[in-house]
Amino acid sequence: MLKKLGKYDIIKKYDEDQISPPKDVLEKLFEGEKVLILVDEIVFYLSRVKGLKSGNNFYEQCLTFFENLSSLGVNLPVVVIVTIPAKLSESSKDSILDYAEKGYEEVTEALARRVMRAGKPYRAPIESSLDLANVLIKRIFKEVNEDVKRKVIEDYQKYSDKFKEYLDVNVSSDLVNTYPFHPLYVNLLKKLLEGNPHLEGTREAIKITRYVIRNLWENKPTRSLILPSDISIKDQQIRLLLLKDYKSYDVVAETIIQRSKGIDTVFLLANYIFISTYYRQLGLDPGQLISALPDYKEIVTSLLDPEYLSSSGKNPADIKEILDSISSNSKNVDMIIPYLISDKGRYWVTWFLDPKTICEKEASKVSSFDAEKKLDEMIINLAEIPIDTIQKKGRKPIGGTLLKLYRTVIRNLDEPVEVDEPSYYLVIFGRPICKGCTDAMTKATEIARKFIYYASSGRSEKPRRYSNTITLLFSLTGNNEDKIEEYVRKYISCSNMDVTPYYRDQISKEYAQKILNDYVNGLENAIYNQIFQYFDKIAYPYGNNEVNIVDLKGSSKTLLQQVEDTLTEEIKIMREDNFDFETLKTLLQNIHVDITNKLTSVKDLKEMFYTNPSLPFITESTLFNAIKNGVDKLEIGILNGSKVYYKKYEGSGEVMINESSIIYPAGTAAEKEIEELLSQEKTEEVEDGIIKRYYVLEMSDGNKIPLSELKNDQGWLDKFKIGEIKLIEEKIESGVEISAEPNAVEGMLGETKEVKIFVKRVGKFNSRVSLSSNLGELDIKEGVPDFQSTLKLTINQDSTAVITVKYDSKEKVLNIPIRVIQNECEKYVNEVSKDSIVTEIDIINTVDLRNMLSKLNSSIIGRKLLEGEVIIEDSNKKINLIIRPTGSLINDFITFLSPQLSLTGLGAKVTGSLKVRIEEFKGISDVGLNNINDLLSKQIIKIKTKVC
Numbered sequence: 001m002l003k004k005l006g007k008y009d010i011i012k013k014y015d016e017d018q019i020s021p022p023k024d025v026l027e028k029l030f031e032g033e034k035v036l037i038l039v040d041e042i043v044f045y046l047s048r049v050k051g052l053k054s055g056n057n058f059y060e061q062c063l064t065f066f067e068n069l070s071s072l073g074v075n076l077p078v079v080v081i082v083t084i085p086a087k088l089s090e091s092s093k094d095s096i097l098d099y100a101e102k103g104y105e106e107v108t109e110a111l112a113r114r115v116m117r118a119g120k121p122y123r124a125p126i127e128s129s130l131d132l133a134n135v136l137i138k139r140i141f142k143e144v145n146e147d148v149k150r151k152v153i154e155d156y157q158k159y160s161d162k163f164k165e166y167l168d169v170n171v172s173s174d175l176v177n178t179y180p181f182h183p184l185y186v187n188l189l190k191k192l193l194e195g196n197p198h199l200e201g202t203r204e205a206i207k208i209t210r211y212v213i214r215n216l217w218e219n220k221p222t223r224s225l226i227l228p229s230d231i232s233i234k235d236q237q238i239r240l241l242l243l244k245d246y247k248s249y250d251v252v253a254e255t256i257i258q259r260s261k262g263i264d265t266v267f268l269l270a271n272y273i274f275i276s277t278y279y280r281q282l283g284l285d286p287g288q289l290i291s292a293l294p295d296y297k298e299i300v301t302s303l304l305d306p307e308y309l310s311s312s313g314k315n316p317a318d319i320k321e322i323l324d325s326i327s328s329n330s331k332n333v334d335m336i337i338p339y340l341i342s343d344k345g346r347y348w349v350t351w352f353l354d355p356k357t358i359c360e361k362e363a364s365k366v367s368s369f370d371a372e373k374k375l376d377e378m379i380i381n382l383a384e385i386p387i388d389t390i391q392k393k394g395r396k397p398i399g400g401t402l403l404k405l406y407r408t409v410i411r412n413l414d415e416p417v418e419v420d421e422p423s424y425y426l427v428i429f430g431r432p433i434c435k436g437c438t439d440a441m442t443k444a445t446e447i448a449r450k451f452i453y454y455a456s457s458g459r460s461e462k463p464r465r466y467s468n469t470i471t472l473l474f475s476l477t478g479n480n481e482d483k484i485e486e487y488v489r490k491y492i493s494c495s496n497m498d499v500t501p502y503y504r505d506q507i508s509k510e511y512a513q514k515i516l517n518d519y520v521n522g523l524e525n526a527i528y529n530q531i532f533q534y535f536d537k538i539a540y541p542y543g544n545n546e547v548n549i550v551d552l553k554g555s556s557k558t559l560l561q562q563v564e565d566t567l568t569e570e571i572k573i574m575r576e577d578n579f580d581f582e583t584l585k586t587l588l589q590n591i592h593v594d595i596t597n598k599l600t601s602v603k604d605l606k607e608m609f610y611t612n613p614s615l616p617f618i619t620e621s622t623l624f625n626a627i628k629n630g631v632d633k634l635e636i637g638i639l640n641g642s643k644v645y646y647k648k649y650e651g652s653g654e655v656m657i658n659e660s661s662i663i664y665p666a667g668t669a670a671e672k673e674i675e676e677l678l679s680q681e682k683t684e685e686v687e688d689g690i691i692k693r694y695y696v697l698e699m700s701d702g703n704k705i706p707l708s709e710l711k712n713d714q715g716w717l718d719k720f721k722i723g724e725i726k727l728i729e730e731k732i733e734s735g736v737e738i739s740a741e742p743n744a745v746e747g748m749l750g751e752t753k754e755v756k757i758f759v760k761r762v763g764k765f766n767s768r769v770s771l772s773s774n775l776g777e778l779d780i781k782e783g784v785p786d787f788q789s790t791l792k793l794t795i796n797q798d799s800t801a802v803i804t805v806k807y808d809s810k811e812k813v814l815n816i817p818i819r820v821i822q823n824e825c826e827k828y829v830n831e832v833s834k835d836s837i838v839t840e841i842d843i844i845n846t847v848d849l850r851n852m853l854s855k856l857n858s859s860i861i862g863r864k865l866l867e868g869e870v871i872i873e874d875s876n877k878k879i880n881l882i883i884r885p886t887g888s889l890i891n892d893f894i895t896f897l898s899p900q901l902s903l904t905g906l907g908a909k910v911t912g913s914l915k916v917r918i919e920e921f922k923g924i925s926d927v928g929l930n931n932i933n934d935l936l937s938k939q940i941i942k943i944k945t946k947v948c
Helices: 008-016 023-030 042-049 058-070 103-116 129-140 147-164 169-178 181-195 201-219 236-242 247-259 265-281 288-293 296-301 306-312 316-326 355-360 368-384 387-391 440-453 481-495 504-536 559-570 580-592 602-611 619-631 666-678 716-722 849-859 891-903 928-937
Strands: 035-039 076-080 340-343 346-349 427-428 453-458 460-463 472-474 538-544 547-553 636-640 641-645 663-665 682-686 690-696 702-707 724-731 735-741 745-747 752-762 769-773 788-796 799-807 810-820 828-829 838-843 860-874 879-883 886-889 910-926 943-947
Touching: 008 023, 023 058, 023 636, 035 058, 042 058, 042 103, 058 076, 058 103, 076 103, 129 169, 129 181, 129 201, 147 169, 147 306, 169 181, 181 201, 181 265, 201 236, 236 265, 247 265, 247 346, 247 602, 247 641, 265 296, 265 316, 265 340, 265 346, 306 702, 340 504, 355 481, 355 504, 368 387, 368 427, 368 481, 427 559, 440 453, 440 472, 440 547, 440 724, 440 799, 460 735, 472 559, 481 504, 538 559, 580 619, 602 619, 602 641, 602 663, 619 636, 636 666, 641 666, 663 666, 666 716, 716 828, 724 735, 735 799, 735 810, 752 769, 769 788, 838 849, 838 860, 849 860, 849 891, 849 910, 860 891, 860 928, 879 891, 879 910, 886 891, 910 928, 928 943
Parallel strands: 035 076, 427 472, 745 810
Antiparallel strands: 340 346, 453 460, 472 538, 538 547, 636 641, 636 663, 682 690, 690 702, 690 724, 735 752, 752 788, 769 799, 799 810, 828 943, 838 910, 838 943, 860 879, 860 886, 860 910
């Protein structure tokens, strides 16, 4: 020191004799000078010489020298600063000598007592995290780019503002002083220095930081800040330094490294929790220290680096989700990090035995039989019970709306199931169809065909009677089968584990049991989720004894519901809302069954749906409602016992349908219903006349047609469908009643016609009456009722014959319309022959339009042009198409129509009015003659032909 001042000669003799210069000598040395003397870490050097033997006791002379040196400030502008190795905290209240570092207590005390005789103690300048940050920045970096710093701080603050519910926003303001270090880096480093007695203050902080920066420089991760988790246990030098006195945590550190391999965010989170808490040496229960442990906001904030989050595509909410997945109470068993404990919102690591790890080691001892048995039980549970209900330990099944569950999981794929009954079943395979084979779909089709179309019968197989009832759920290749088996073995092992022998105190036992219970629940949840992923295919009967295999779809909460969702999308399951009579009729016509044209048993019809793979799966109520819809539309009728249900009328009652019901064609049902109504008509004779109760059909124009006369009309069925049935009660006074047959006359000009006139008595009338007519001649003009007369008349023009009956000063009039039939060259006919010349076809029923047009096109030889409008509606798919052909050829129209019908599906409703004009008519084909007459008889078309 004196050599640097050029005054060594003054104290040369003292130095050579190893004797401390007296105070007055030292004062002369510094007289006239302003001096600052810094003496750093001298205790370490004094400790070396303390044991040396010398004549002057060099150690004591050194202490005297520092005592004299420190006293210079009393008379001179000299300041002496001597540092001693003592760790003080904000709460230190006693003498600094009480905090001397271990191993240096005696020397520190001796030096401090000498120096403090003239001086006083001050705390070290590095007392806060910001002090430490300043030291690190100055010691490690030459400069900090202020523009980059400002940009990073701005981006950091944006995250902090946007995701404040996930972050500790209190540290945001510190970044301006800690950059390029994350604020929590400095905080964590300071805690490490304070929590690890073997770490030597600031020099260790600098050493650790140099290791960190070297790793960042070599590995170049995407960073805008130096994160606290960059103090990485993967670095052997950092790990050796930190775990010097904590060897039991080596296995914990290694486990974290292995379990987080390849998942950077997981490691950074687990590493932060480890570095923050290992030195506290906590067990499964942190006790009163829990409030000092990091919470999720602190841990998520430790990864708040704008550049890192941006490059990884994550935000603080995502980081929080990952943190939840790796802690001891996570439901994601693949992500749980052993030894990492979470409770009451705090996180820490422990070296205590992890109950999860213990029971997992025993999992390999679980037999394949037990694992399969447990897995099958869980598959059956998940088939009917939603996963959230299972997690709440509920067991109330929610079955499918249509499918029943075959309650045994099939593992022998060589033997079909025995069940063969009129019910729809879901059969589940526990084994994958094809694991490692070359053509999985071919093998799946082969196995599915056997299970769907054959039933087990003793040691053999027999064709299944109800061949439209079985749906199969399976995994094609079993891509996660091994993972499920691993989970199930762990689940069985951990469910049966007794934790008490592994832990001494009761608190640890209780915490271990809680951790284990959470883990078992997580395993259960993982197994159910893996089961959902395992099953990927279903197979169902289709077409002409074929098999259709499709991907399992839907996101419902049970396997049954997912299968039903898939079958519904495939239109194999049809619900009531898209299954009306038109759909039923079309489906049956596709298998050559026409329930509108012949008697059909509802029981037989229901049986068809269980036996014919071309038909969809439907519930009984769906079928019955479709039949009822057909009755409502007057396309069919129902016979229950002796009661016919067809057209509604007052007192007819609701349509009742059951398996014993018989479906009648519309015409038959109408005839039966008319007969039934006519049988109820009555005439009651009273004193002054009669009371007639009879049914009429009231038309929209107000015209009332007696039901007894309806069938005399050629178009009676159409009128019956349109009109309203009403019961008429009519009182007729005593006298006569007059009627005619026919009640109207048509004929060619000059043609002679005869009309029968009936005169009947009413009540007790018994007098003579007279008849007269304004047209023609009556053969009987008077008599006592009942009697009959014949009117003969010649048709000369459109007119009305008025028949008058007179009796007892009274008269009644009957009007008979007379119409001249014009000699037209074209007219509608009820039947055609090979000689017929067809000029026009009116299409009045468009239900099966495509097939009907094809029949017409092949039946009529000549140029055929279409006009009119077709409307295609599907309320379920919310599709409405209007197509207007304007003189297009039939073939062109069919080509255009086909994709439109395919788009809307089977449930579409086709209505409209089309007219086919025949130009250049060249005849009717042989097959066409039957086709056309068949369409005419079913009132699907009307045909106009030339007659002159």
